[in-house]
């Protein structure tokens with residue numbers, strides 16, 4: 001809206017917006033943090049709401065495939081670690097919904113959009129978790145990719161989002177380590193255990209690369225997000241960093257990445273990877289992945305089963321308020 005306004009004939013109102021816009025960009029350029037009560041362009045607010053809410057939904061939906069393994073974890077130690085991780089993901093969702101609320105997007109409205117199937121979340125969470133090794137592969141790869149994405153967000157220009165990311169990243173690093181440790185135990189175990197780890201890697205590798213989003217040539221929102229310092233690196237840059245960090249880890253585990261085209265560039269040292277199946281990504285992100293329907297059904301069921309908690313909290317708050325008034 002404001003960018004168009006700048007192209008219109010100058011009216012006093014538009015002039016004022018143009019001045020605000022210029023001041024806003026100056027603050028961004030000087031690495032100033034934008035806070036909830038500061039003036040911001042409507043498009044900046046909308047971009048953040050879109051990004052933060054997609055991130056929040058991903059955390060909330062992301063608990064589901066792993067939560068399904070809490071009762072089947074192979075030891076008490078594994079169960080305790082997985083339980084803690086799943087609780088962390090729930091907490092990440094809550095910080096993020098709170099950050100979106102500072103931009104006037106209500107948590108209830110965002111949750112309704114998710115349950116109506118109208119909201120986007122990370123494509124990775126629409127794949128099934130078939131064996132215990134999937135829990136290792138998710139921690140290692142999915143949380144590893146999340147860290148790559150989220151470390152730069154600790155320097156995002158919007159204060160509430162950036163601050164939420166600092167704690168989130170610390171917890172993600174614990175998740176990545178617990179996943180890698182599961183993979184290491186399996187990879188160094190019996191032949192069957194190693195085969196299970198390899199199978200999980202085969203299934204999670206490509207979806208993990210898709211997590212960074214479409215290639216830079218197709219990415220619609222990147223330029224403006226970069227100018228506003230919401231985004232610090234492009235999708236392809238982050239994907240490359242992730243591949244470069246992960247290849248030596250796979251070698252250490254003695255596992256093979258399922259990409260016959262993978263080779264190290266002699267000049268840059270970067271690991272060059274094969275073609276990503278963007279058609280699969282498009283299908284999964286638009287609701288046709290292997291588990292989209294299951295995930296939304298699980299989320300709706302959890303929401304319905306939690307209705308009594310929300311009602312009890314509302315009744316308690318109402319009683320406290322009437323006591324205080326009395």
Ligand SMILES: [Fe+2]
Nearest residue numbers: 059088089092
């Ligand atoms: Fe998380």
Ligand SMILES: [Fe+2]
Nearest residue numbers: 089143172175
């Ligand atoms: Fe995580």
